[in-house]
Amino acid sequence: MTETVQTQAWKTQRSGDSQLKRNWAKLRRNKAALFGGILILIYLITALLAPVIFPGNPSAPNLSRSLERPSVEHPLGTDELGRSILGRVVYGSRVSLLIAIGVVFVGLLVGVPLGLISGYYGGKVDFCIQRITDTLLAFTGFLLALALVAVLGVGLKNTIISVGISMVPIYIRLVRGCTLSVREQTYVEAAKALGTRDRIILLRHILPNVMAPITIQTSLGMGTAILFAAGLGFLGIGVQPPTPEWGTMLSSGRAYLFHAPHVATFPGIAIFLAVLGFNLAGDGLRDVLDPRFRL
Amino acid sequence: MLQYVLKRLLSTIPVLLGISLLLFFMLRMLPGDPAQVLAGQMASPEDIKIIRQQLGLDRPIFVQYGLFLSRLAKFDLGRSARTQNPVIKEIWARLPNTVLLAVTAITLACLFGIPAGIIAAVRPYTWIDYLFTSMALFGISMPVFWLGLMLIVIFSLVLHWLPAGGIGSWKHVILPSFTLAAFVVAFITRMTRASMIEALSQDYTTTARSKGLKEKVVIVKHALKNALIPIITVVGLQFGLLLGGAVLTETVFAWPGIGRLIVDSILARDYPVIQGTILIFGLLYILVNLFVDITYAFIDPRIRYD
Amino acid sequence: MKQEPLLSITNLHTRFHTYEGVVTAVDGVNIDVYQGETLGVVGESGCGKSVTALSILRLLPSPPAEIQGTILFDNMNLLDLNLDEIRQIRGNSISMIFQEPMTSLNPVLTIGEQISEAIRLHQRETRQEAWRKAVEMLQMVQIPSPEIRAKEYPHKLSGGMRQRAMIAMAISCHPRLLLADEPTTALDVTIQAQIIELMIKLKEEMGASIVLITHNLGLIAEMAQRVIVMYTGKVVEEGKVEELFENPLHPYTQGLLGSIPWIGQKLKTGRRQLQEIPGVVPSLLEIPEGCRFHPRCSRVMGICRKEEPPLVQPENGRLVQCWLWT
Numbered sequence: 043m044t045e046t047v048q049t050q051a052w053k054t055q056r057s058g059d060s061q062l063k064r065n066w067a068k069l070r071r072n073k074a075a076l077f078g079g080i081l082i083l084i085y086l087i088t089a090l091l092a093p094v095i096f097p098g099n100p101s102a103p104n105l106s107r108s109l110e111r112p113s114v115e116h117p118l119g120t121d122e123l124g125r126s127i128l129g130r131v132v133y134g135s136r137v138s139l140l141i142a143i144g145v146v147f148v149g150l151l152v153g154v155p156l157g158l159i160s161g162y163y164g165g166k167v168d169f170c171i172q173r174i175t176d177t178l179l180a181f182t183g184f185l186l187a188l189a190l191v192a193v194l195g196v197g198l199k200n201t202i203i204s205v206g207i208s209m210v211p212i213y214i215r216l217v218r219g220c221t222l223s224v225r226e227q228t229y230v231e232a233a234k235a236l237g238t239r240d241r242i243i244l245l246r247h248i249l250p251n252v253m254a255p256i257t258i259q260t261s262l263g264m265g266t267a268i269l270f271a272a273g274l275g276f277l278g279i280g281v282q283p284p285t286p287e288w289g290t291m292l293s294s295g296r297a298y299l300f301h302a303p304h305v306a307t308f309p310g311i312a313i314f315l316a317v318l319g320f321n322l323a324g325d326g327l328r329d330v331l332d333p334r335f336r337l
Numbered sequence: 338m339l340q341y342v343l344k345r346l347l348s349t350i351p352v353l354l355g356i357s358l359l360l361f362f363m364l365r366m367l368p369g370d371p372a373q374v375l376a377g378q379m380a381s382p383e384d385i386k387i388i389r390q391q392l393g394l395d396r397p398i399f400v401q402y403g404l405f406l407s408r409l410a411k412f413d414l415g416r417s418a419r420t421q422n423p424v425i426k427e428i429w430a431r432l433p434n435t436v437l438l439a440v441t442a443i444t445l446a447c448l449f450g451i452p453a454g455i456i457a458a459v460r461p462y463t464w465i466d467y468l469f470t471s472m473a474l475f476g477i478s479m480p481v482f483w484l485g486l487m488l489i490v491i492f493s494l495v496l497h498w499l500p501a502g503g504i505g506s507w508k509h510v511i512l513p514s515f516t517l518a519a520f521v522v523a524f525i526t527r528m529t530r531a532s533m534i535e536a537l538s539q540d541y542t543t544t545a546r547s548k549g550l551k552e553k554v555v556i557v558k559h560a561l562k563n564a565l566i567p568i569i570t571v572v573g574l575q576f577g578l579l580l581g582g583a584v585l586t587e588t589v590f591a592w593p594g595i596g597r598l599i600v601d602s603i604l605a606r607d608y609p610v611i612q613g614t615i616l617i618f619g620l621l622y623i624l625v626n627l628f629v630d631i632t633y634a635f636i637d638p639r640i641r642y643d
Numbered sequence: 644m645k646q647e648p649l650l651s652i653t654n655l656h657t658r659f660h661t662y663e664g665v666v667t668a669v670d671g672v673n674i675d676v677y678q679g680e681t682l683g684v685v686g687e688s689g690c691g692k693s694v695t696a697l698s699i700l701r702l703l704p705s706p707p708a709e710i711q712g713t714i715l716f717d718n719m720n721l722l723d724l725n726l727d728e729i730r731q732i733r734g735n736s737i738s739m740i741f742q743e744p745m746t747s748l749n750p751v752l753t754i755g756e757q758i759s760e761a762i763r764l765h766q767r768e769t770r771q772e773a774w775r776k777a778v779e780m781l782q783m784v785q786i787p788s789p790e791i792r793a794k795e796y797p798h799k800l801s802g803g804m805r806q807r808a809m810i811a812m813a814i815s816c817h818p819r820l821l822l823a824d825e826p827t828t829a830l831d832v833t834i835q836a837q838i839i840e841l842m843i844k845l846k847e848e849m850g851a852s853i854v855l856i857t858h859n860l861g862l863i864a865e866m867a868q869r870v871i872v873m874y875t876g877k878v879v880e881e882g883k884v885e886e887l888f889e890n891p892l893h894p895y896t897q898g899l900l901g902s903i904p905w906i907g908q909k910l911k912t913g914r915r916q917l918q919e920i921p922g923v924v925p926s927l928l929e930i931p932e933g934c935r936f937h938p939r940c941s942r943v944m945g946i947c948r949k950e951e952p953p954l955v956q957p958e959n960g961r962l963v964q965c966w967l968w969t
Contacts, residue, residue: 177352177355177356181618182581182618182622184581184584188581188599189611269480277600279600292483292486295486303490310483314475321478548733549731549761550761554760562752637751638796639798
């Protein structure tokens with residue numbers, strides 16, 4: 043029976059504490075993760091309560107007030123069309139949140155089942171799915187989203203689909219890897235020997251054990267989705283104006299970089315904070331759930 | 338060893354085929370007549386006819402694909418719908434610029450990232466670890482184009498030290514490559530740290546220490562050598578991501594590379610160029626992966642001999 | 644006629660500071676190792692035997708570990724030495740063999756390199772000379788074709804050969820004390836026998852002392868002259884192997900010996916079930932009051948529940964911590 047000093051950890055846990063309680067305690071201790079959680083919370087609240095925080099139409103132009111520096115009336119200044127940047131940033135959070143959720147949804151919906159099937163059944167099915175995944179991955183993330191936009195066209199819906207599809211191979215790989223190792227566990231063998239149907243095994247034995255890396259990836263994925271969507275917006279092939287999207291705002295702010303840098307600065311800070319929040323939370327989750335499931 | 342290299346080379350074929358298939362079908366999924374799409378807005382009916390013949394649109398789909406592959410093999414990627422220049426020429430004119438940027442960026446990233454990761458791993462949970470880890474975290478969370486714009490504001494518009502864009506001297510290379518590197522260095526630092534911590538917690542590290550070896554030797558000779566394997570994976574992967582990030586950075590800094598080419602082409606619906614650049618990106622990615630895998634074999638003897 | 648011990652551990656406490664509290668893995672342990680003897684250290688997993696060995700060579704990362712006490716070797720307190728000084732001792736006068744030869748050998752370095760680097764360090768030999776000596780060591784541990792094997796990587800070797808290589812690494816600088824932490828546990832039974840024989844032979848040839856840490860009582864019987872039994876970080880019994888096996892004093896030791904199945908047991912005793920010690924080893928964060936073993940003890944008395952018994956010497960050379968013998 044092999045044991046190192048490190049693996050004697052179980053001897054130093056108090057009996058009776060549930061795993062969930064222990065995990066939560068661990069997570070709470072991680073100050074960085076807490077900070078990330080707060081950032082995410084702020085982000086969510088801003089998105090949900092946007093009309094409360096900024097009443098009025100953020101996209102309504104007011105050319106007489108264009109490119110004003112930050113002031114009491116417009117705390118973040120105005121853009122080239124005289125619109126309050128604060129308002130656009132606040133409403134932009136809705137757009138990016140919608141995109142992020144949509145993207146992750148697509149990734150999970152397509153990626154998780156494919157990953158499970160690929161990992162569990164192996165053989166030809168696995169081979170096919172893996173070759174497709176390889177090909178998709180050869181487009182390295184952003185490029186794939188780019189290529190898909192080239193086919194599908196611009197706009198909010200297509201942004202979600204494109205970025206979502208670019209997230210799918212990541213989930214497939216992750217879930218497949220995890221499934222492969224869980225599949226070899228003895229309890230799966232035991233379930234099979236009892237004649238349990240594959241579908242039940244997948245749902246009750248394998249999926250719960252894959253949840254940890256999926257959760258971590260989802261948190262990180264939300265951040266990545268925001269970055270990709272903003273990137274597409276910046277290039278002009280994402281969400282189209284006048285819809286306030288942080289990346290698109292940065293793109294228009296670029297022209298006024300010298301005279302009015304605030305137009306480009308604040309949306310960028312918004313992106314940064316949102317993504318930072320998801321990254322911190324994702325890291326914290328990873329430390330707690332399993333340091334082995336590094337990506 | 339040779340066997341391993343051959344195996345790896347062979348495994349790139351399905352991916353290459355996959356990319357070509359994807360491109361092949363992408364064209365046919367676009368609305369409208371494929372020949373028209375390829376020819377572009379400014380083409381004459383004769384041009385369209387020629388292209389239709391080239392594509393073999395009236396023949397069975399397998400034949401079309403075969404024609405497509407044979408053209409690819411001859412490096413015939415068609416003509417740009419915008420400029421009517423051969424796509425290969427357009428790409429070739431810009432490819433070296435992107436490669437220059439990417440290589441500079443990844444070198445910078447490794448030069449900073451790997452030592453930072455090692456230091457953070459050797460002194461975990463100290464202020465220096467927190468410093469490097471936070472910097473890395475910020476780097477990953479920052480949109481690369483925003484960072485570029487901010488750097489332009491600071492170094493070009495305020496300090497007047499460096500040019501805001503374009504190409505020409507070594508000064509022009511600094512801002513874009515630093516911007517690109519910032520994103521990547523974050524991944525490399527994190528991976529190096531994680532990988533080193535893992536290696537340092539392994540049994541063989543305890544064994545090395547139990548022999549009385551100096552800590553420096555333990556870190557470099559025993560731990561780092563093992564830690565390099567995942568680090569190299571990440572560097573290779575990051576190179577691929579760099580190519581994607583190059584698109585944004587080149588746009589910000591008006592850098593004449595293939596990243597900008599693909600964006601301009603998408604906006605102009607210049608499909609032959611889109612197709613060509615995607616293919617080149619894919620090829621580059623595969624090459625980098627191959628290189629990484631071969632490097633593995635040099636570092637990890639288990640792969641070499643199995 | 645008591646000789647001076649080679650290694651003398653006095654009042655060793657090794658604590659780990661964790662979020663859940665302070666874990667005292669070694670709680671006031673006194674051990675003496677004499678010249679040329681094999682001392683067995685026995686106990687279930689988590690009793691602190693490995694931590695004791697790691698404490699001797701100071702291989703525990705120092706936060707979160709905290710080591711207190713005295714470990715005398717060559718008239719020096721090893722716990723007082725700075726890191727450079729302890730490194731001169733590691734691999735040199737005291738070395739260690741670990742349990743898992745696969746993970747304890749560095750996969751990206753050749754066997755020969757891993758052995759010769761210690762030789763180069765401690766004996767200041769040149770590369771070629773150290774390599775030659777490394778091959779000699781491999782020969783000594785009876786690895787066939789040592790010159791070829793030395794150039795190979797650990798994953799190419801079988802489990803038994805890896806353990807031999809580890810032993811070669813440990814003895815390469817002729818240590819006076821060898822700490823063997825479960826050296827055979829990860830091996831097949833037939834290989835175990837070979838390794839045991841090898842270790843006995845080497846000990847005779849080199850005259851070193853061995854601290855043999857294991858939970859395998861059979862191994863102790865074969866190799867050790869004296870034995871210490873540990874439980875939750877304390878020494879509960881000590882004595883000569885024959886005496887202890889013949890007449891175990893502490894109920895825990897009795898339980899350990901009684902739980903070894905032997906051929907003919909069912910016939911002779913009529914028992915259909917194996918003997919076991921009821922209960923489990925307590926978590927080091929929730930140590931029972933009084934005698935630590937009392938919740939599992941078949942001969943528990945009132946006082947056992949309230950007060951921890953002192954360590955007493957019922958006979959010459961025997962120590963036991965139990966109210967039955969006080």
